[in-house]
Amino acid sequence: MTQSEPFYHIGYGRDDFGSRPPIIALLSGDPERASMIANTYLHDVRLLSEHRGLNSYLGVLPNGRPVLSATSGMGAPSLSIVVNEMVRVGIRAIIRVGTTGSIQPHVRTGSVVITHAAMCRQGAANDIAPVEYPAVADPFLTLTLVQAARDLHVAHHVGITASVDTFYEGQERAESSANPHLLRRLLGMTEEYRHLNILNYEMECGTLFKMGSVYGFAAACVCGVIAQRTEGERVMLEQKEAAVTGAIEIAVRAAGQFDVRPLTATA
Numbered sequence: 001m002t003q004s005e006p007f008y009h010i011g012y013g014r015d016d017f018g019s020r021p022p023i024i025a026l027l028s029g030d031p032e033r034a035s036m037i038a039n040t041y042l043h044d045v046r047l048l049s050e051h052r053g054l055n056s057y058l059g060v061l062p063n064g065r066p067v068l069s070a071t072s073g074m075g076a077p078s079l080s081i082v083v084n085e086m087v088r089v090g091i092r093a094i095i096r097v098g099t100t101g102s103i104q105p106h107v108r109t110g111s112v113v114i115t116h117a118a119m120c121r122q123g124a125a126n127d128i129a130p131v132e133y134p135a136v137a138d139p140f141l142t143l144t145l146v147q148a149a150r151d152l153h154v155a156h157h158v159g160i161t162a163s164v165d166t167f168y169e170g171q172e173r174a175e176s177s178a179n180p181h182l183l184r185r186l187l188g189m190t191e192e193y194r195h196l197n198i199l200n201y202e203m204e205c206g207t208l209f210k211m212g213s214v215y216g217f218a219a220a221c222v223c224g225v226i227a228q229r230t231e232g233e234r235v236m237l238e239q240k241e242a243a244v245t246g247a248i249e250i251a252v253r254a255a256g257q258f259d260v261r262p263l264t265a266t267a
């Protein structure tokens with residue numbers, strides 16, 4: 001079921017789309033990234049809303065497909081609200097375009113990670129499905145991302161992501177945190193995850209994937225690597241642009257190529 005009037009949080013509704021409503025969206029945590037994607041990679045761009053900093057833009061890909069470039073905000077609770085309302089305006093495929101910290105020595109800053117499944121350690125997801133419910137990306141949309149990465153010759157890795165609720169404690173940051181006292185159960189977690197062949201930490205895709213499976217839309221995630229957690233806690237700003245540009249270009253190309261299917265469940 002879709003709704004035409006503006007939604008309470010995202011600030012737009014189906015009526016704002018005009019005659020060619022988008023069914024695919026690029027979803028960034030950062031409103032500046034949502035704006036940059038729209039203004040750099042899309043044409044005929046129109047601002048739909050800046051409500052609550054959840055900037056959303058409607059634009060057109062080079063192949064003529066309408067696409068939404070939207071902001072999820074940081075973390076799973078905000079993402080869950082935005083995604084719920086996006087599905088109700090008619091979105092049927094969502095590619096998260098984010099940033100991430102690598103926990104494997106071979107996954108270098110500047111490269112990208114395409115997540116095929118998440119170890120979801122997020123409270124918001126537990127309101128949507130049981131904790132044991134798999135947090136898996138849509139396989140077809142994920143393959144489209146992988147093919148785009150190959151076509152564009154962007155250094156990429158495909159694997160499992162730890163999707164957690166906090167940037168500091170939940171990613172075992174103590175030196176750069178206001179709270180140097182990590183809970184005992186979090187100490188040594190990064191090394192444990194490394195041995196489980198988890199590639200990286202991020203903060204949204206686990207809940208997005210569970211929502212995709214429960215609601216019946218295609219969800220996928222591509223993130224630029226901006227921290228190397230085998231070496232330290234810091235975000236490497238000097239490599240952020242290359243990493244984020246790689247992730248965006250993969251997502252934009254995939255958004256133009258993916259064969260979006262109808263919704264498979266009632267949202």
Ligand code: URA
Binds near residue numbers: 102171201202235
């Ligand atoms: N995003 C995260 O969640 N962690 C990082 O280290 C970098 C970006």
